Amino acid sequence: xxxxxxxxxxxxxxxxxxxxxxxxxxxxxxxxxxxxxxxxxxxxxxxxxxxxxxxxxxxxxxxxxxxxxxxxxxxxxxxxxxxxxxxxxxxxxxxxxxxxxxxxxxxxxxxxxxxxxxxxxxxxxxxxxxxxxxxxxxxxxxxxxxxxxxxxxxxxxxxxxxxxxxxxxxxxxxxxxxxxxxxxxxxxxxxxxxxxxxxxxxxxxxxxxxxxxxxxxxxxxxxxxxxxxxxxxxxxxxxxxxxxxxxxxxxxxxxxxxxxxxxxxxxxxxxxxxxxxxxxxxxxxxxxxxxxxxxxxxxxxxxxxxxxxxxxxxxxxxxxxxxxxxxxxxxxxxxxxxxxxxxxxxxxxxxxxxxxxxxxxxxxxxxxxxxxxxxxxxxxxxxxxxxxxxxxxxxxxxxxxxxxxxxxxxxxxxxxxxxxxxxxxxxxxxxxxxxxxxxxxxxxxxxxxxxxxxxxx
Numbered sequence: 001x002x003x004x005x006x007x008x009x010x011x012x013x014x015x016x017x018x019x020x021x022x023x024x025x026x027x028x029x030x031x032x033x034x035x036x037x038x039x040x041x042x043x044x045x046x047x048x049x050x051x052x053x054x055x056x057x058x059x060x061x062x063x064x065x066x067x068x069x070x071x072x073x074x075x076x077x078x079x080x081x082x083x084x085x086x087x088x089x090x091x092x093x094x095x096x097x098x099x100x101x102x103x104x105x106x107x108x109x110x111x112x113x114x115x116x117x118x119x120x121x122x123x124x125x126x127x128x129x130x131x132x133x134x135x136x137x138x139x140x141x142x143x144x145x146x147x148x149x150x151x152x153x154x155x156x157x158x159x160x161x162x163x164x165x166x167x168x169x170x171x172x173x174x175x176x177x178x179x180x181x182x183x184x185x186x187x188x189x190x191x192x193x194x195x196x197x198x199x200x201x202x203x204x205x206x207x208x209x210x211x212x213x214x215x216x217x218x219x220x221x222x223x224x225x226x227x228x229x230x231x232x233x234x235x236x237x238x239x240x241x242x243x244x245x246x247x248x249x250x251x252x253x254x255x256x257x258x259x260x261x262x263x264x265x266x267x268x269x270x271x272x273x274x275x276x277x278x279x280x281x282x283x284x285x286x287x288x289x290x291x292x293x294x295x296x297x298x299x300x301x302x303x304x305x306x307x308x309x310x311x312x313x314x315x316x317x318x319x320x321x322x323x324x325x326x327x328x329x330x331x332x333x334x335x336x337x338x339x340x341x342x343x344x345x346x347x348x349x350x351x352x353x354x355x356x357x358x359x360x361x362x363x364x365x366x367x368x369x370x371x372x373x374x375x376x377x378x379x380x381x382x383x384x385x386x387x388x389x390x391x392x393x394x395x396x397x398x399x400x401x402x403x404x405x406x407x408x409x410x411x412x413x414x415x416x417x418x419x420x421x422x423x424x425x426x427x428x429x430x431x432x433x434x435x436x437x438x439x440x441x442x443x444x445x446x447x448x449x450x451x452x453x454x455x456x457x
Contacts, residue, residue, distance in 0.1 A: 004050070004144045004145075004194075004195075004197070004198055004201070006144075007050050007051070007143070007144045007145075008051060008141075008142075008143065008144075009039065009049060009051070010035045010036075010038065010039040010049060010050075010051040010093035010095060011032065011035055011036055011039065012051075013051035013095050013142055013143050014029065014030065014032060014035045014051070014095045014096075016140070016141065016142045017029055017053075017095060017096055017137070017142050020120075020140050020142060022118065022123075023117060023118045023120060023123075023136050023140060024099055024114070024115050024116065024117050024118060024133075025053075025098055025099055025117050025118075025127075025132075025133040025134075025136040025137050025140070025142070026053075026096045026097065026098055026099060026133060026137075027056045027064070027066055027068065027096075027097050027098065027099050027100075027112075027114055027133070028056070028063045028064050028066075028096060028097045029063075029095065029096040030062065030063065030094065030095050030096060034062070035051075035093060035095055038093045038094075039093050042091040042092070042093060043089065043090075043091050044091060045089060045090035045091035045092075045205075046090045046091070046201060046204070046205055047087065047090040047091050047092035047145075047201075047205060048090070048091030049091060049093060050091065050092050050093065050143075050144070050145065051092075051093050051094075051095045051142075051143045052087060052092045052093070052094055052095070052143055052145050052146060052147065052202075053094070053095060053096055053097075053098050053133075053134055053137040053138075053142070053143055053146035053147070054084060054087075054094055054096075054097055054098065054134075054146070054147045055097070055098050055100055055131055055133065055134050055146075055147055055148045055149055056068055056097040056098060056099065056100050056133070057100060057103070057104055057149055057179060057180040057182075058081045058083060058084060058097075058147060058149065058178060058179055058180075058189065059077035059079060059080055059081045059084065059178040059179075059180070060077060060080055060081070060084050060094060060097065061076065061077055061078070061079065061080050062094070063076070063094070063096070063097045064076055064097065065077045065097070065180065066097075066113075066114075067100070067102065067103045067104070067180050068099060068100040068101060068102045068103070068104075068111070068112040068113055068114060068130075069102045069103055069113050069325065069326065069327065069330070070113045070307070070324070070325050070326075070327075071300050071305075071306050071307070071321070071322070071324075071325025071326055072300070072305060072306040072325075073113070073306060073307060074306070074307070075305055075306045077178070079178065080178055081175075081177060081178020081179055081189075082175035082177045082178055082206075082210045082212060082213065083147065083174060083175060083178065083179075083189050083206040084178065086205055086206050086208075087147075087205060087206065090205045092145075092205070095142075095143070096137075098131070098132075098133030098134040098136075098137055098146065098148070099112050099114060099115075099117045099132065099133030099136075100112060100129070100130050100131060100132065100133055100134075100148075101129040101130035101132070101154075101329070102326070102327045102329060102330050103180070103182055103293070103297065103330050104130040104131075104149055104151055104154055104182045104187075105130065105182065105293070105329050105330055105333055106129040106130045106329055106396070107128065107129045107130070107153075107154075107157060107396050107397070107399040107400060108126035108127075108128065108129045108132065108385075108387075108390070108396065108399075109126060109127055109128065109129040109130060109131075109132025109133060109158070110126060110129070110387065110388075111129070111130075111327060111328075111329045111330075113327055116132075116387060117132040117133045117136050118136070119136065119139075119161060119162060119384050120136050120139045120140040120162065121139065121162065121163060121384075121424060121425070122384065122423070122424065124386050124387065125161075125384040125385060125386050125387070125424065126161065126384055126385060126386075126387060127139070127158050127161055127162050127384065128154075128157045128158025128159070128160065128161035128162065128380075128384060128399075129154060129157070129158060130148075130149075130151075130154040130158075131148025131149060131150070131154045131155050131158050131166075131190070131192075132158050134146040134147060134148040134158075134192055135148070135155075135158035135159055135161070135162040135164060135166065135192055136158075136162060137192075138162070138164050138192045138193065138194055139162035139163060139164050144193060144194045144198050145191065145192065145193050145198050145199075145201070145202040146191070146192045147189060147190070147191055147192070147202070147206070148166070148189075148190050148191075148192060149179055149182075149187060149188065149189050149190065150168045150186075150187070150188045150189075150190050150407060151182050151183050151186045151187050151188075151289055151407060152186065152285050152289065152400040152403060152404040152407050153168075153379075153380075153399075153400040153402075153403025153404055153406075153407070154190075155167065155168050155188075155190035155191070155192065155415075156168060156190075156379050156403050156406075156413060156414065156415035156427065156429060157379060157380050157399060157400065157403055157415070157427075158192075159192055159379070159414075159415040159416075159427060160379035160380050160383075160415045160417070160425065160426065160427025160429075161380070161383065161384035161424070161425065161427075162384075162425065163417045163424075163425030163455075163456050164192055164193065164194060164417065165192065165193045165194070165195060165196055165198065165199040165414065165415065165416045165417075165444070166190060166191070166192050166199070166414060166415045166427075167190055167191050167192075167193075167199045167202075167203055167412070167413075167414040167437070167440075168188050168190045168406060168407070168412060168413050168414065169188060169189075169190065169203060169207060169412050169437055170217075170410060170411060170412045170434050170435045170436075170437065171185075171188060171215070171407075171410035172215050172216055172217035172219075172410070173207050173208075173217065173219070173221075173412070173435060173437070174188065174189045174190075174203075174206050174207055174208075175189075175206075175208075175209075175210030175212065175213040175216045176188070176189065176213050176215065176216075177210055177212040177213045177216075181292075181296040182289070182292070182293055182296065183288065183289040183290075183291075183292035183293055183296070184215075184292055184296065185288070185292060186285075186288070186289055186292070186407045186408070188407070189206065191203045191206070195448065196228060196416060196441060196444045196445045196448045197225060197228065197445070199414070199441075200224035200225045200228055200441050200445075201224075201225060203224060203437065204221065204223070204224050204225070207221045208221050217435070219435050222437065222438040223438075224437060224438055224441045225441075227438035227439075227441055227442055228438075228441040228442055228444070228445035229445065230442050231266075231267060231446070232263065232266045232267040232268040232442065232443065232446050233267040233268075234267075234269075235263075235267070235268040235269070235373050235374070235439070235442065235443060236268065236269045236270075236271060236371055236372045236373050236374075237260065237263050237264075237268045237269065237270045237271070237372070237373070237374055237375070237376050237443065238270075238271050238272075238273035238367055238372035238374070238375045238376070239260060239270060239271070239272050239273065239375070239376055239377075240272075240273050240274060240275045240278070240367075240375055240377060241272060241273075241274055242274065242275050242276070242278035242279065243275075243278065243377035243378060243402055244256070244377075244378075248378065248381065249381065249382060249421065251421045251426075252378050252381070252382075252421060252426055253378075255418050255419040255421065255426050255428070256376070256377070256378050256418065256428055258418070258419065259376065259418045259428045259447055259451070260376055262447055262450045262451065263376070263443060263446070263447060265450075266446050266447075266450060268443065271372065273367050273370070273372060273375070274363075274367075275360075275363040275364065275367065275405070276363060277356065277359045277360045277363050278360070278363070278405060280356050280359075280360065281360060281401070281404045281405045281408060282397060282398065282400065282401055282404060283353075284353045284356045284357055284360070284408060285400070285404040285407070285408060286336075286397055287340050287349050287350060287353040288350070288353050288354070288357065288408075289333070289337075290333040290334070290336040290337030290340065291337040291340050291341050291350055292337070293330075293333050293334060293337050294333070294334045294335075294336075294337030294338045294341065295337070295341070297326075297330070297334055300321075300322070300325065300326075301318050301321060301322060302317055302318065302320075302321030302322070302325075306325070307321070307325070308321055309321040309324055309325075329393075332393065340353075357408050360405055360408050360409055361408065361409040361410070363409075364405075364409045364411055364431075364433075365433075368432075368433035368436075373432065373433075373436070373439045373443075374430050374431065374432050374439050374440055374443050375429075375430065375431040375432075376428060376429070376430055376443075377402055377428075377429045377431070378402055378426070378427070378428065378429060379402060379403065379415040379426075379427030379428065379429040380399060380402060380403070380426075380427060381398070381399070381401060381402065382399075383420075383421050383422055383424035383425065383426055384424050384425075402429060403429070406431055410434065411431055411432065411433060411434055412431065412432050412434070412435075412436065412437045412440060413429060413430065413431040413432075413440070414429070414430050414440050414441075414444060415427035415428065415429050416428055416430070416444050416447065416448060416455070417455040417456050418447075418451065418455055419451075419454065419455065419456075419457070420456065420457060425456060428447070430443055430444055
């Protein structure tokens, strides 16, 4: 493996980050002296000297890890995430921690305690969320590779909104050690790249088994870049009817059909398929994710992490720290999660949602067992929307309607640009069977080459 040929050096990338401060893509940036020293001492590896950006919920010992929240403001982790350790071992230089929706809860990066991030392509529009800062950093040309996290689509949706490539690997492919937990059974670390090749390189560096994560799986990692170069003859592409409802924007439908037609022309076989439980994904996701969040975020009480509010007794300290530290979206989800886990409601909501989740996973397993290698769908139901236009939480949650199923099933998925609507990028989504990321990269690379400049025109 080798680094992207035209990647900016780390000092240049840091200067671009400072010059682009208006985007508010970063919560913290390294100093010029630290970046220069890290670049000079970078070990030989696949990313030697390459600047990268890491989302603010992935632990680093050199910069703060605030998760976009006041409750962890100024907190520096005593240990690093395994993904960060692997990046440093590969020679990468971390220039900053990117802005995000607080604790990764959001679809627009409007919910950060440090203010919203702007979409580099149109400052009146959101970059997507919750990994909007990492997506904006790549889209703005600050770096070619950055890292985010996904619970329901938080890498793929901002990739689609910003016109870049975003990849969510199989659950267990990349260690979650050091990723601050939102919903542990749904969380993934993912990668952004300017191109499919960038994303393949970025994922290969952090993939692999980790003994520090009990959910990490000991499965060999394919050579994604080599696999991507293979021709499409023999590849079977499934097109699930449930992802093309009659309500879908006809311009997005047309872009997707154009991409599917190209895959067919390149030698792939295209089949219609069905994932019948797709319409249940959003309600299931918004029961399970808040339930796990309400448990995971109980640890932030002012005792062990971050700032502590003054109070006359312990209970008062808990109340003031948490009510002052968490923003409205996090508070909403903690309350919702606590409700569905409470006595008398657990069976009616949580247990039932777990049963439906299994049905969704079985849908994917059946399709891939039938001989389909990848699925093609839209990534999001609309291009990037303007700030403040989705004030209804339910309307915002529906932004994840095409992405949440991959997290519920644990399968890999990625988004790549396939054209413009209203002058903004539209993403096409590829999904594959567990640990078959190579099949996604193979289809995506061929499609990227065939589309050329049409992908962003």
